[in-house]
Amino acid sequence: MNRRSPLADKRILVVEDEYFIARDLERALRAADAIVVGPVATLEQGLDLAENQPLDAAVLDVNLAGERAFEIADRLSARDVPWTFLTGYDEWALPAPYRSASIVAKPFQPDRIIRAIGALIPDKGCA
Amino acid sequence: MTELASLHGQTPLSAPPRGPLPHDSHVLAGINRILQEALRASTEEELGQLCLAVAEDLTGAAFSFFGERRDSHDRLDHIAISERGWAAYAGSDPDFSQRQLPNGMKIHGIFGQVILQDRSMIVNDPANHPDRVGTPEGHPSLHNFLGVPLRRDGETFAMFALGNHPTGFTERERAIAEELAPAIVQALLRKRAEVASRASQRRLLSLIEGIPQLVWTATRDGQWTWVSPQWVAMTGLSVEESLGHGWLAAVHPDDRDAALRFWNGASEHGELAMEGRLRHGQTGRYRWFKTRATPVRDDHGNIVEWFGTSTDIDTLRRLRERQETLVAELQHRVRNILTIVRSIFTRTVESGGPIDEISDHFRGRLDSLARTQVVATQTRSGRVDLENLIRDELLGVGAIEDDRLSIEGPDISLPADTAETMGLAIHELTTNALKYGALRHPAGRLSIAWAIELKSNSECELIVKWDETGVPAMPVPPVRQGFGTELIREALPYGLGARTRLEFRGGGVLCVITLPWAADDADALNRSTKG
Numbered sequence: 323m324n325r326r327s328p329l330a331d332k333r334i335l336v337v338e339d340e341y342f343i344a345r346d347l348e349r350a351l352r353a354a355d356a357i358v359v360g361p362v363a364t365l366e367q368g369l370d371l372a373e374n375q376p377l378d379a380a381v382l383d384v385n386l387a388g389e390r391a392f393e394i395a396d397r398l399s400a401r402d403v404p405w406t407f408l409t410g411y412d413e414w415a416l417p418a419p420y421r422s423a424s425i426v427a428k429p430f431q432p433d434r435i436i437r438a439i440g441a442l443i444p445d446k447g448c449a
Numbered sequence: 450m451t452e453l454a455s456l457h458g459q460t461p462l463s464a465p466p467r468g469p470l471p472h473d474s475h476v477l478a479g480i481n482r483i484l485q486e487a488l489r490a491s492t493e494e495e496l497g498q499l500c501l502a503v504a505e506d507l508t509g510a511a512f513s514f515f516g517e518r519r520d521s522h523d524r525l526d527h528i529a530i531s532e533r534g535w536a537a538y539a540g541s542d543p544d545f546s547q548r549q550l551p552n553g554m555k556i557h558g559i560f561g562q563v564i565l566q567d568r569s570m571i572v573n574d575p576a577n578h579p580d581r582v583g584t585p586e587g588h589p590s591l592h593n594f595l596g597v598p599l600r601r602d603g604e605t606f607a608m609f610a611l612g613n614h615p616t617g618f619t620e621r622e623r624a625i626a627e628e629l630a631p632a633i634v635q636a637l638l639r640k641r642a643e644v645a646s647r648a649s650q651r652r653l654l655s656l657i658e659g660i661p662q663l664v665w666t667a668t669r670d671g672q673w674t675w676v677s678p679q680w681v682a683m684t685g686l687s688v689e690e691s692l693g694h695g696w697l698a699a700v701h702p703d704d705r706d707a708a709l710r711f712w713n714g715a716s717e718h719g720e721l722a723m724e725g726r727l728r729h730g731q732t733g734r735y736r737w738f739k740t741r742a743t744p745v746r747d748d749h750g751n752i753v754e755w756f757g758t759s760t761d762i763d764t765l766r767r768l769r770e771r772q773e774t775l776v777a778e779l780q781h782r783v784r785n786i787l788t789i790v791r792s793i794f795t796r797t798v799e800s801g802g803p804i805d806e807i808s809d810h811f812r813g814r815l816d817s818l819a820r821t822q823v824v825a826t827q828t829r830s831g832r833v834d835l836e837n838l839i840r841d842e843l844l845g846v847g848a849i850e851d852d853r854l855s856i857e858g859p860d861i862s863l864p865a866d867t868a869e870t871m872g873l874a875i876h877e878l879t880t881n882a883l884k885y886g887a888l889r890h891p892a893g894r895l896s897i898a899w900a901i902e903l904k905s906n907s908e909c910e911l912i913v914k915w916d917e918t919g920v921p922a923m924p925v926p927p928v929r930q931g932f933g934t935e936l937i938r939e940a941l942p943y944g945l946g947a948r949t950r951l952e953f954r955g956g957g958v959l960c961v962i963t964l965p966w967a968a969d970d971a972d973a974l975n976r977s978t979k980g
Contacts, residue, residue: 340785340789340944341870341936341939341944342788342789342793342796342940343785343788343789344943345792346792346795363943363944364946387866387944409784410780410781410782410783410784410788411777411780411781412780414773415776415780415781428784428787428788429784429787429788429791430788
């Protein structure tokens with residue numbers, strides 16, 4: 323029997339303003355049997371989904387066409403939804419409260435993002 | 450003696466009684482006068498004259514001088530000639546007439562023996578003295594002489610000499626003069642120390658008040674005891690307002706706790722340093738300062754007070770922050786574009802086909818991205834002119850603007866991220882036209898036109914229309930969605946909020962891209978169309 327992907331049937335929000343990067347993320351997540359919520363490109367859309375969708379985890383690009391995704395991260399944290407940043411910024415360039423957050427550096431390989439999200443989601447006793 | 454009497458003018462008012470009484474009250478009064486009044490003298494010469502006047506008064510000499518060995522030791526400089534000495538001069542030397550003290554005199558003759566033999570000397574018959582060398586022109590004729598060496602640390606460094614006592618010098622005058630000598634030395638050295646100390650203080654004060662730092666002193670618990678004028682000028686707080694803990698009023702409220710904590714370490718650490726904001730009194734704006742404090746210790750090494758400076762680092766901090774922002778943005782851009790390149794590569798390879806074709810496609814897309822990057826990073830604004838973006842793409846494949854190709858629209862520029870995707874879209878359309886469409890067939894025509902349109906809700910849109918006509922055979926639409934089609938139909942709407950229309954119709958491709966256009970960008974357009 324094949325081992326079940328840790329992301330199987332997990333609802334993962336993707337907020338990324340670059341179309342091609344968003345599509346790559348979507349593709350990688352689907353390949354890991356996750357359910358992709360989004361992807362969306364703007365802060366406004368991201369906030370909407372972060373508040374109104376059932377979610378297990380999220381991948382957030384920090385720079386959304388010049389706007390910062392920190393507000394989305396805060397909303398998700400308030401809901402206890404784990405998230406990871408996907409960004410070209412180094413840790414020092416982020417505001418202090420986010421420096422210890424989970425960060426996947428661009429350019430990234432699909433495996434890395436899957437592993438990072440897998441690490442965020444608690445293993446809820448698979449039968 | 451008649452000559453001498455006329456030189457002398459009058460008998461000294463306080464001539465002491467005759468007799469060998471060197472410690473008498475007149476001598477003590479003279480010493481006292483030298484020590485008291487000499488310090489008030491404004492110059493060394495004035496001090497010297499006072500000493501000589503006292504010596505003349507007490508000994509009854511007619512004139513006198515006070516000289517000091519030069520460092521070279523074989524020459525003598527005058528510190529002073531007494532008032533009576535100047536008055537007695539009868540020569541025509543213009544320097545003397547202007548009371549120019551003679552310097553660099555060779556140490557010789559009778560006066561020279563005082564220094565060379567290092568002892569006081571009475572010469573009551575100078576004309577027959579074996580060492581006599583004569584007197585300079587205009588010098589009053591010398592009838593008798595009393596010279597006394599002046600010692601510092603046991604070494605003779607100077608002398609004073611008295612001339613022309615009415616009846617010749619005796620041991621009594623010698624004793625008085627020798628009694629005065631230490632007081633004269635003390636007065637001179639004290640005066641010099643005071644002048645040096647004042648000069649040193651002036652230099653220090655000029656330095657403290659001339660440097661751009663704000664300077665202050667404080668006790669160990671941060672109670673300020675003194676502030677420099679720079680502090681007053683910067684903060685607008687007066688000296689009185691700043692003393693004690695008054696300086697805290699100029700500190701940013703958020704930095705006050707840190708500023709007080711700063712002093713907690715004062716007992717343990719040798720030096721304190723912190724960065725904090727101080728309020729500029731005139732503008733009310735806060736500026737960043739780096740404050741340091743160094744302890745001032747007594748002879749036993751105990752800290753008696755703290756000496757502090759606050760250096761304006763506001764501009765430096767701003768530049769540093771700006772630099773950090775620029776580096777962060779650059780990193781973001783570089784890493785983002787690499788991620789996009791990686792993604793485009795994957796897609797180009799996935800489209801399949803011979804390796805040469807994949808290679809051409811990928812290179813074309815990479816070149817398009819590179820062109821936009823170059824233009825975007827050439828200007829401060831990072832914006833890219835739309836017409837140039839289109840022309841560069843078409844000229845790059847050898848298309849010539851003639852009656853079959855028209856490029857027309859107002860002068861507008863796109864933000865870098867929009868230009869990047871638009872550049873790729875134009876590239877894909879151009880490649881397609883070259884392979885199947887208007888740029889391949891002699892009868893084909895291509896019109897590229899754009900305009901800003903005002904929508905009913907007073908928002909603006911940029912509409913770019915790519916219109917091919919005259920292509921004879923209906924081009925075969927790609928069997929599955931290729932890179933270019935996905936870019937136009939999905940990437941443009943996704944990232945830029947565009948509406949797009951892409952049709953492969955008879956006669957060629959029609960592509961209409963409608964982008965939301967920000968109002969301030971519309972202003973830029975109005976300016977250019979009016980101009």
